[in-house]
Amino acid sequence: MLIAARDVTKTYPTADGPLTVLGGVSLTLDRGETLALTGESGSGKSTLLHLLAALDTADAGEIEVAGAALSGLSDAGRAALRREKIGLIFQQFNLIPSLDAGANLAFQARLAGRHDPDWCATLAGRLGLTDVLSRYPEQLSGGQQQRVAIGRALAARPQVLMADEPTGNLDEASSDRVAALMLELVAETGAGLLLVTHSERLAARAGRRLHLSGGRLAGAGTHARGAAE
C-alpha cells in the first residue's frame, strides 16, 4: 500500500467562518496503480493532493505514504519524504527558471542524493527532450516544460507520483502526448500514480478513478474500475 488515507478532514478559516474543504475522505493507492481524482473546481481535489503529498497537514484523519504516517512527521521529515519518496508534477510546471532543462530534469534526483545520469539520459530520450536540455525554461514550449517536469518527478525513482492538473496548461494534442508518456513511464517504473484533474479525457486513462464533490468522495468506498479498461 503506497497511500492509505482514512477520514481525512481539512478546514480553512474564512471571513464567514470555517470552510470545510475535505470532510472525511478515505482512499488507498497500491504499487503500480494509477488513480485519477476528478471533481469540479473547489471540490477539494487539489487540497487532498497537497495533504497526500505532505505539502500541507490534515486537521483530522490518518494519512500513510510509502509506509510513513504523515501526522508523526516534522517539517523536515515531510520534506525528506517528498524528496525521496514522492514525485510531484504541477500544473504550472514550476521549473527553476535559472537552471537549464537538463539541470531541472536531474534536480530532484540530485536533491535526494541519488542522481543517475544514465537514467536521466534515458528519461530525456523517452520524453523527447534530448535536443533541448541546454535550454532554459523560458525558451521551452509549455509541452516541453511539462515533459521536463515529468522527467524531474521521475528522475529520483519515487515510489509514488502525484500530478496536479499536469496537462491543464497544454493544448489538447500536447496534452495527450504528455499524458501518454507519463502513464507509460509510470508503468515502467512500477510507481503508483495519483492524478488530480478535471479533464475527463485524462481521467479516463487512469486505472481507477474517484470523484470528489463538496469535499467528499462520491460513492465513497466504491472501487470502481476505470472505464478505460
Added chain:
Amino acid sequence: MTRTALAALLSHWRRRPGQLATLLMGLALATALWSAVQAINAEARASYDRAAGELGLSGLDALVRPGEPLAVVDFVALRRAGWLVSPVLEGRVAVGAGPPVSVLGVDFLSAPPGALPAGLAGLGEGEEPALLFTAPGVAFAAPALAERLRQAAPAGWPEIRADAAVPPGQVLTDIGAAERMLARPGEIDRLLILPDQPRARPPLAEVAPGLVREAGREQGEIARLTSSFHLNLTAFGLLSFAVGLFIVHGAIGLAVEQRRGTVRTLRALGLPTARLVALLLAEVVVLALVAGAAGVALGYVIAAALLPDVAATLRGLYGASVPGVLSFDPGWAAAGLAMALAGALVAAGQGLWRVARLPVLEAARPRAWATVSGRALRRQAGAGAVLLVAGIAAPLVAGGLGAGFALLAGLLLGAALTLPLALSAALALGAARARRPLTQWFWADTRQQLPGLSLALMALMLALAANIGVSTMVGSFRLTFTGWLDQRLAADLYARAGSGAEAEAIRGFAEARGAGLLPTAEVEARLDGAPGTIRGITDHPLYARSWPLLSSAPEVWTRVARGEAALVNEQLARRAGLAPGDPVGLGPGWALPIAGIYSDYGNPRGEAMVALPALQARFPQAVARDFGLVAPAGTGADALRAALVAETPLTEGAVIDQAHVKQISLAVFERTFAVTGALNVLTLAVAGVAMLTALLTLATMRLPQLAPVWALGLTRARLGRLDMARSSLLAALTFAAALPLGLAVAWALLAVVNVEAFGWRLPMHLFPRDWAVLLALSVAAALLAALVPARRLARTPPAAFLKVFADER
C-alpha cells in the same frame, strides 16, 4: 542536497548578472563611504592620542621672555639649576619661489619624544649620530615639501629627509641647524618645561628672573574641539551608508521576489525550510563579505584621497596636526566588513523573513515586485510623520550636538518615508486632470510603477536634500566669511616683531610715515573657566569703523579703550551664555563687563579683547608683537610694505599684506569644506546608481503592463520615450520634494548644528542657481538611468510582447 539547492539558488545570479552587480556595487559603495569616513576619523583620533600621549610641543608649559627671544645662557642656567627644559626656535624663511617654509628647531637630544620626527626612531643602524648634531645636520619635512626643498634649498641647509608625520609646510630640525636657517644664532623662542622634573629645584624667579611661564595647551583640547567635526563626518558616512542600504535592500528584495517560484519549488521537492533559510542566509553573508571587501578596499582609496584635505581642514580650523598619510589598520577593515555584513543582513532581513514564512502552497501567481498597497503607503507615511515630529522636537527638548543630528536624521528619514505617498498623491492629481487617454494611462502607469521605484526615489531624495542642505550651509558660510574677512582685516599690512627692538622699529616707522598703527598682544588664559586667548588692543578709530560686532552695549569702544570693559567672541558668548553687560572671567581675580560680542569665524576657541594697557597690568608678558598698519593717504600698501622691510630689521616673511591674509584664510576655508563637498558628490553618485538599478529592475517586469498598450497601437520606441519621460517626471517631483527638505536641513545645520559644533551661527543665504543645476543634474541622471531600459524596451521583439498574452493566466 545542500550543494544542489545552493547551486539552484545561486544560478539565479548567473542568469541575472546585472542584478548581482547592483547588489554588490550598492553594498560596496555603502561600505566604501562609511569605511572611508571611519578611516579618516580613526587616523585623526590616533594622531590626537599620539599628541596627547607624547606631550608634543603644544602640550607642555613653556618659559618665554616677554617681547624678546631667550638666549642659550638662559637654557644653560636653568639646566644647571636642575630645571629640565628644552629649547625651541621657530620662524619662517623664504625658499625659492614657493610659499615661505616654517622652520621648527628643537634640541634633538633633550626634546620630548612627541616633538621629534618619527623618522628619528629609525636611525638605529648605519646612521651616524654626528649627522644629526653637527653641521649641516638633518631636517625632516612632509614628502612634498622635502622634494621641493631638495631642489631649492639654500646652500648650507641640512640634508632634507621626507617624513610624512611632519605637518605640511614645516621643516623640523635640530636647533643647531635651525638657528643657521633662520639666521638667529644663539636665540631661543621658548624653553619647554619637560615632564618628570627632579625632586628639588630652586624657584624659577631665582634662576631666571624675567622669564614667564606660559601654560601649554590643555591635553585633549584638540580632541574636544574636533569632536564635532568628526561627528559631522560620521553623520555623512552614515547617510551614505543608508543610501547604499536602500540599494541593497532593493536588490535583495528583488532577488527574493524573483526567486519565490524557485523557493516554492525547492520546498515542494523536499528541501526543508530551515535548510533553505540557512542557504539564503549563507548567500547573503558571502555576498556581503565579497562586497564588503571590495568596499573596504575602495574605502581605503577614498580615505587616502580625502585625508590630505581633512588634515588641512583640521590644521586650518583647529590647529590639530594630522599626518596626510593613511595607515592601514586591520581592525578598521574588520569593522568595515562587519558593517557591510550587518547592513546586508538588515537589508535582507525582510526578504528572508518572507521566505521563512512563505507557505509552500501559495499559488504561483506572479506578483509585482514589492507591490505596496495604499494602506501600506499610508502606514509608512505615518511612520515618517512621527519621525519628522520627533526630529523637530529633539532640539526643543534636548540640547547639544546630538539633538542637532537627531533633528537632521528625523527630517531626512521622516521625509523619505512620506515621499512615496506624496508622489502617489501628486500622480493621482495629475491623472485626475489628464484628459487624453494616453495621458491618463501615462499617469496611472507611472503611479503603478511607484512602489518599485520608491526605494530608489527615497535614496535620491536623501542625497538631493543632503546636497542642497550642505551646499546652502557652505555657501552661506562662504558669503558670511568673506564679508567678515573684509571687515576684520581692515589694516593694510600685518607685521610680526621677533623682538622688542623690531617692535620699536615698527613703531618708529609708523610714526615717521604717518601710518596708523594697531598693536596687539596675545596671552593664553582661562576665559570663564575654559582655555582661551585674551587679545590686547590699542584704541584706534578703525576698530569702531570695521570690527564685526554682532551685538554691543552703548559706547562700546570707548569703554574698552578705557579698560572698563571687554569684548568676547561669539563662541565664548554662546558657550558661556554671555550677553553684553554680563561679566566675563579673564583669569584669576579678573573679570570685566562685556561691552560687545564679535563674530570670529574659523576660530574654535574662546577669545576676549581688552585694552592693551589693562592686559599688560595683569599679564606682564603681554608685549605687543603683532602690528596692523594702515597706509597713510596717498601711499599704497605695496609701497608701505617695501618701505617697512627696507627700513626696519623685519624680514619679508614677517610682513604680510591684507590681500595675502585674505587669500590664505579663504584657501583654508575652501579646503575645510573640500571633504564635505567630495562626500556630497559621492553620495549623489550612489543615489544615481540606486535610480539606475531600480529602473533596470523594473524594466524586466514591465512587459505585462506594456504589452496591452503596445497591442493597442503604440510603437515600442514611443513606449521607450514615455518611459524616459516618466523617469524625468519622477526625478523632478522628487527634487521638488527634496528642495524644501534640503532648505530645512540647511537651516538645521546653520542654526543648530553649527552653533553646537563650532559656536557660531550664520545667516542663511539661498542659491537658486545651484538648485537649478541640481535639478538639471537629477533629471539628467534619471534620463540616463532610464535610457538603457528604454532602449532595451524599444528593441524588445514583438514575440516577447506576444508571449505575455500567451502566458496570461
Added chain:
Amino acid sequence: MRPRRPAPPPPASFCSKYASRRSVLAHGLAFCTVPGAAPLAAQGFAGLGTEASGYAAPDRSPLVFPRDHGAHPAFRIEWWYLTANLTDAAGRDLGLQWTLFRSALRPPDPGAAEASWQVPQIWLAHAAVTTPERHLAAERFARGGVGQAGVRPAPFAAWLDEWRLAAPGADLPPRAPTPGTPLADGSGRAATASSAPPGATSTGAADDPGTTGTSGGDALDRLTVAASAEDFAYDVALTAEGPLVLQGEAGYSVKSPEGQASRYYSQPFYRAEGVLRLPEGDIAVTGRAWLDREWSSQPLADTQDGWDWISLHLDTGEKLMGFRLRDRARAPFTSATHIAPDGTPTPYSDGALTLTPLRTARVAGRDVPVRWRAELPAQGIDVTLSAVNPQAWMGLAFAYWEGPVRIEGSHAGRGYLEMTGYAVE
C-alpha cells in the same frame, strides 16, 4: 683600556631592538661609539680602530695635572667615574655612583665655531644609589657646545645640568660660552691632551709619573658630588686620603693582546661623607669612594663582547682594581693593579688575576653573576665578592649591572662590581 664604560655585547640588532629615539641616541652617541661596540663599529664606525679616523691615539706621554683632569676632545671617549661604598648609622651597606661620559661624534674641527649647538661632542651622565632593598638609577644627556655639560680642570668641576662633581664652593665656568672664546670644558680646540704642551698650572713633575700621584694639593683632593632625579638625590663630600694612582704603565693601560689601550688613572682613596635622599627619607652616610679617569679612541677587539670589572677597598688599606674581558674566541683577557696603602701601584698583566663566577641571579631577564671569586696569588689575595643588592641593574638607555659588593676570604672589605654584555635570554 679598562672597560669601565659598558659596551654592548651586542648582536647586530642591538640598536634596533630599542626603537625609542632616546635609546637610539644613547647608543649612537654614547655606546655605539664606545670601544667594544664592534658590531656597531662595523656598521657606522668602520675603521675607527685605525688612527686614520682623525682621533688622537693614546700614547705613553706623561700625564700632566690638573690639565689631564679636564676633557680630551681629540679622543673619542672619556669618563669621570665615581663609585662609593657607604654605610648609614644602622650599618647598612649602601652604594653610590656618579658618572660623566663624553663622546665625540667627530674629531674636533679646527675651523669650526667653539661654542655652538653643533660642536660634535655629546655628554651623558649616570647616577645611581643602591641599598640592600632597592636600586635607583637616572641618566641625563647634553650637547657639548653650549655649556650644559663640561669639565674644568682647576678648580675642578665636572657637570651635566645640576649634577656635579666639583671642588667645594667652586663656581662653574660662565653659563654659556661666549662665541669666539675657547670653552673651559675643552670641547673646543683650545687644548688637547696629546698635542698641547703641559700647562703652566700642572702639578708635580710631568716627566716623573711616579711622583705625580704623591704630590699633595691635587685639584681632585677635595670634591663634592651631587645629583638628583625624580625619586632620589644625593650630596656627598669627598676627601682624598692618598695620592692619584696611575694605572698600567704610568697611566697607559693595555686592554687586549693586540695592544688596544687607554689612558687611565684613579683616585681610590676618598673618604666620603654626606646624605642620600631616598623616597623613604634622608640618610646620613659615610664610607669610601673611588674615582676613575679614562680616555681613549680605540675599540676593543672584535671578539670581546663584555666585561666584568672590580674596584676593591680592602680592610688592610690595600686597593685592588681588576677586570676580565670576555672573549668569544679565546680565554678572557684579565688585568689588575694592586695599590698599596701608600698608593704605590703594582700592575699585573693578562693571567695574573683570575675572576670566577660562583652564582648568578636573574636580573632583567638575564642571568648575571652576582657572586664571584677573585684570586691574585701574587698578592696572596683570594676573596669572594657578593653583591649587596643582586638587582643593581642600570635599566637606562644602555643597560648594565653596577653595584656595591661585600668582600670575604683572605681579605675583608667592600668594593664595586660592574658587568656588561650579559644578553637577554
